[in-house]
Amino acid sequence: MSLQYQLMAELEKAFDDLVEATEALVASARQHPPAMWRFDGEADIDWLMRALTDYWYQDGQDGRATRDHVGVVVANDELLEHALNVNQCKDAFARQLGVARKQHPAMIAELKATLPFRHPVLHDHLKGSGMARLHLKQCWRRLPIADAPVSRIRLAWYSSGRSIKRMSVADVEAKLARLNNEAAHVQIQYRLLASLPDGEMLAQVQTQAPLMRANLFFREPLEDGHTRRAMNVALPLFVPAPDNRLPQINQPAPNPPEKRTRALRGDSKLESEPFIPSLRIYRYRF
Incomplete structure (x- = not known):
């Protein structure tokens, strides 16, 4: 068996297992309907199924972007076990x-x-919908699951997230080399980079898309003493509750704020303006 064939077979099995586990979760929810809440409409089992099986690119979708399905699902022991699986x-x-x-x-x-062709139900769902390719991140992103029963959930948009990757001058130079070296703005940035000491570390900054963040307030303190926890909730949040009762949930604004939701820290380690704009490269403050 060739390496490529073996890898494909293992990936196919992993995808099959994911689809089957998700179908089992939805079947359990249909048999014993849980209390549910949805951020942008009415929550029902069909919505839950669509949210959990949204594995696809839509026409024109940015490959880096994912679609969110914010909601809350009250889970008994059986449903919670399915979510963990x-x-x-x-x-x-x-x-x-x-x-x-x-x-x-x-x-x-x-x-x-x-x-997609391995699962006729999913494939039929795609026909005529402008969705034909698998969005891998939407497949593997995890379901948010609360650690214990929750009394209150406070949802809020979070718009100040960013990822920072440390890079050497040589790393940045290699990335610049992939751009159009004849362009004037690239030449200017080459000269700026050449003025730095070889040992200086730089930072590449990627601003992250706004996301919904949930602050969970537990009914009882956890074993470690914590009474609350914050987590991102791009998919329905499963909360254990033997009484099938929804916690208190606020209704956040329908759209994220246009500006940052948190003030810039006065002790930010990065300069305020990019040093190499084409690559979003910043210098550290000294």
């Missing part, structure tokens, strides 16, 4: 993807196009 399958699928990307990256594009 779905996350295990998502983790397994993500691990297999990591292996494939490392050992045979060319197969990823084929994977996005062929996996």
